[in-house]
Amino acid sequence: MSKRVISKSLTRIQQLPFLALLLCSFCSLSDESSPSKKLKLLSNPVPFFSYTDKSGEMTGYSIDLSKNIIKNAGFDVEVEGLPWARVLKRAESVEYSVISGIVRTPERENAYYWITPISSNPVAFYTLKEDHIFIESIKELDALGNIGVLRNDYRHRILTDENAANIMAFNNWPVAIHSLLKHRTKSLFFSDMGLVLTCLDANINCTSIERIHTYRNAVSYIAVRKTETLKPVYEALKNAAEQFKQSNEFNAMVASYLNQSDDTAKLMTVENGIVSVKSNTTHHASNEGQ
CATH class of the missing domain: 3.40.190.10 (Periplasmic binding protein-like II)
Known part of the structure; x- marks a missing residue:
């Protein structure tokens, strides 16, 4: 075997550790950047x-x-x-x-x-105290008049499944609450925690609102x-x-x-x-x- 062939073979052998290290580096980078990480x-x-x-x-x-x-x-x-x-x-x-x-x-x-x-958190129906509206089950939705709810929220789906006729879907809860307070809607399908947090955060006086029927927790x-x-x-x-x-x-x-x-x-x-x-x-x- 000629000296030139031997030299090339040795060079390739010497490069193997470097190539292996480089390959492992790419493997490591691929693993770290994997979406699952x-x-x-x-x-x-x-x-x-x-x-x-x-x-x-x-x-x-x-x-x-x-x-x-x-x-x-x-x-x-x-x-x-x-x-x-x-x-x-x-x-x-x-x-x-x-x-x-x-x-x-x-x-x-x-x-x-x-x-x-x-x-x-209790999910429930809410009305103004002065309206004196009461229901005993979700099957009595007609008594609630227009029902305010958050658009595409799971409660919106519940009302749709119950064939509620007067759904008013809003993009956010503060607007829905104001609509109730201004008598544009007659009720809300919301929650205790949601009502408390929204009224406090948006600085809305909600003391005239009451829960009239709890749907579920x-x-x-x-x-x-x-x-x-x-x-x-x-x-x-x-x-x-x-x-x-x-x-x-x-x-x-x-x-x-x-x-x-x-x-x-x-x-x-x-x-x-x-x-x-x-x-x-x-x-x-x-x-x-x-």
């Missing part, structure tokens, strides 16, 4: 639970809870706040996404993996879409959620929110890791003008 956290802005702070970052009880669980499960996280109707659409287009604050309903039961509950969750791809993600998040909610870190997080000086925090309580409105403040509302 980073999850998109989707949430609808709600006072106390999900809001933008002074620095422009999304924060709040449900955001911090979700981020801690996601990070403890070994994933990176990016938060995106959207109107509720867009949250569900965004979750369909972004495969590796997590929804924070989705209510668990029979219609959604088999469409999502349910990771851990966030809040528990709604529990919001952290969830992911039910697909084979997301099954291992769900299992990792489920385990991380169970561990985090039993930790001192979780207790400290809860205390930090409940001990805040703002009025919203004073209305909340947490039992077994689930947020609810204190029973003696169910009909709390701002005393300021409309």
Whole structure:
């Protein structure tokens, strides 16, 4: 064998470790940039639970809870706040996404993996006290006149399924509440917690509104879409959620929110890791003008 051939062979052999190292580097980069390593956290802005702070970052009880669980499960996280109707659409287009604050309903039961509950909240019908309207079941919707509800919200779907004739869908709850207060609608299909938080946050005097019929208790969750791809993600998040909610870190997080000086925090309580409105403040509302 000639010296030139031997030299070329040796050169190729010497290059093998470098090529192997380079290949491993690409493998590592591919693994780190894999969508499964980073999850998109989707949430609808709600006072106390999900809001933008002074620095422009999304924060709040449900955001911090979700981020801690996601990070403890070994994933990176990016938060995106959207109107509720867009949250569900965004979750369909972004495969590796997590929804924070989705209510668990029979219609959604088999469409999502349910990771851990966030809040528990009575869903009900509300009218003005002066109207003296009362119903005993959802089958009596005709007595409620025009019913205000959030557009594309799960309650909107319930009213549609019940063949309610006078649905008035709004793009946000403050407008829906003002519509009731100004007698443009006769009722709202909302929730105790939602009414309390919205009236307080929007500085609306809601003391003239009363709950007339409780439909059911709604529990919001952290969830992911039910697909084979997301099954291992769900299992990792489920385990991380169970561990985090039993930790001192979780207790400290809860205390930090409940001990805040703002009025919203004073209305909340947490039992077994689930947020609810204190029973003696169910009909709390701002005393300021409309």
